[in-house]
Amino acid sequence: MAKIEKAACIGGGVIGGAWAARFLLAGIDVAMYDPHPEAERIVGEVLANAERAYGMLTMAPLPPKGRLTFCKTVEEAVAGADWIQESVPERLDLKRSVITQIDAAARPEALIGSSTSGIMPSELQRDMKHPERMFVAHPYNPVYLLPLAELVGGQKTSPETLELARAKLAPIGMKGVILKKEIEAFVGDRLLEAIWREGLWLIHDDICDTETLDDVIRYSFGMRWAQMGMFETYRIAGGEAGMRHFLAQFGPCLSWPWTKLTDVVDLDDALVDKIAEQSDAQSGERSIRELERIRDENLVGIMHALKGADGGKGWGSGKILADFEQNLWAHAPRRDYRPTREPLDLMEIKVLPSWIDYNGHMTEFRYAQCFADASDALLRLIGVDRGYVTAGNSYYTVETHTRLLDEAKLGEALKVSAQILPSSDGKKLHSFMSLTRASDNVLIATCEHLMLHVSSAEGKAVPPAPAVMARLEPLIDAHRDLGVPEGAGRSVGQKR
Structure with missing residues (x-):
């Protein structure tokens, strides 16, 4: 089984720290580089939340936790790593420079993944000597719990690289999905951008406040999407006639003037103040760390429920968890019987x-x-x-x-x-x-x-x-x- 032997994380913010936690709790040593003066504290807090979440997530025996080392240079961090995850701020010039620096210092066969939320990999690999091993591995927060990574290759990425990346993610409890073509923002963020844009208009036009909008999502289609996605959900909505009937019945709605997706809302000071005030009223009494812990508990509960679905075989993210646990049990040290x-x-x-x-x-x-x-x-x-x-x-x-x-x-x-x-x-x-x-x-x-x-x-x-x-x-x-x-x-x- 393909597996990651040693990982390097370049950038230790919310995403980079959570990648490190995912690797460490899978028993993988991680070398971290982040010049931020409080990087060790931030990553330590993320890791503490991740360990708490894993304590709820599985009774399967985790391997001994990997060793986390903070390095003073990119070159020191990537030395000997076979998976390098770049998670620096979302600026093309910065990411391209860092990835080129990684490329020059890393082993030629090391995989280089970028956590970018929307930059196309061809833009990032432009100046690399070994661009065939570079790709986007776009995760979702929190990386240590949500199991998906969108794997996107650039013009110079080899197909073998993407297949190898997908194989190496499986043992750490992640599902890599390979996109057929590169595109800005990939798949997930394009969908989120559409909902986000429409949501901003609904707040701007005083149709509802932020709490009402979130309630509409989490008490309805958000629950359906969590276990079945969009198209399979709509297939069921078509009844026995399936997707064709659904499209025939609801397809004409696409031409109705329901959406403002083609219009860009002006995020002026007044709208920013409105959203911030409503958000503070909605959840401002809780700290960010407390909200993260509540989020993790909820995600663990959903994944456990889905693990027991389909006659115990698991469904959606629950099946990923079941497969992850099976792998943990298979590689756990045998008890002296x-x-x-x-x-x-x-x-x-x-x-x-x-x-x-x-x-x-x-x-x-x-x-x-x-x-x-x-x-x-x-x-x-x-x-x-x-x-x-x-x-x-x-x-x-x-x-x-x-x-x-x-x-x-x-x-x-x-x-x-x-x-x-x-x-x-x-x-x-x-x-x-x-x-x-x-x-x-x-x-x-x-x-x-x-x-x-x-x-x-x-x-x-x-x-x-x-x-x-x-x-x-x-x-x-x-x-x-x-x-x-x-x-x-x-x-x-x-x-x-």
Whole structure:
């Protein structure tokens, strides 16, 4: 699998810092150059937000975080890098100069991507000695969460460069989309510019204020676009007759005088003041960092919801997340599997802001999630991974009993351990899990969990594959003499 071995980020603002965070959390060392006197602070704050977001995003084991090094020159930063991301301010002369400087110092085979929002790559690669390896890799903020990068080649960019860039983005959880032709502002920003321009006119003409406009987007078509985009959404709007019917029904609207897209609004002082005042009233009580954290929590929630879509295969950005997690599990260090006569430590977790209810405690269904994730960890330990499931066999949960014994609060570290009960025989996997607070080992909850090994093709319970049984049987034997844990076999409401 093509992967990035070492990255260099030239420019460490909002975008450059977030690129660095994406690389670092994928285990990639990053060399950073930014002459701004507070670059280290700014990048550090972006990285802190990214680490917080990843703590909510996935339970898959991230690789050891890459090492971040701040360099004093461009030449020092790009030395040895195989992916170099330029994210300096959006001025053609500056970007062209920096990219030419990168080109002269970098290894000839290193990929050079630009984060430009609209400048065509042919303009940027004009003075390069190796222009075939330069392209636009236009991301979306926050780069560490939103998985898309528009890959745009210039006149001198080789097709192999774009394909290699797309392949190298996949292991870090990003989807590279290759545009067929270069064009100013590419695809995403052209769409955003159209909505932005129309939005400015709506505010200018006092049709609505900024909060109302944002509400229209986020409570309606924004939700549809988040999971299905524009054309597939409109295909559904055409009903059973599909896109042809939609175009026939709504196509004539294009000739109606609804839009002011051909007119440019005058951003004079009065309009700037109006927008700024309305924006301050809308969200000015929150700091930028607080808004970023709220944004990240919302994006994580949407991606998690989409990860469970389409029968658990994932949809849209949720599928990218599922594939990213699969890659993380595949490359995670294997646990030293030595069954001992004590419960198995399966996982550690932290109570996240999105897990808290109105009482300030972890909400009920998150307890179930902890135990479900721990069950997955147990199955992976005995060899029941995605490949095993794809081959047609898996364990299915048939019964659980959860007790909530104490409260878990925001930020607390929790751990889950499991004891395999003697009734387990391979076809039946009967476990008793304990959720404890890491700081004082107080028992928070327990879950008695019964799973059956099932053949999907046969539609019935069958013994597991010999390789799985070979890992499970020693574990059953090791736990046989532990005795029945307190709470096992209890019924709901049973007196102590």
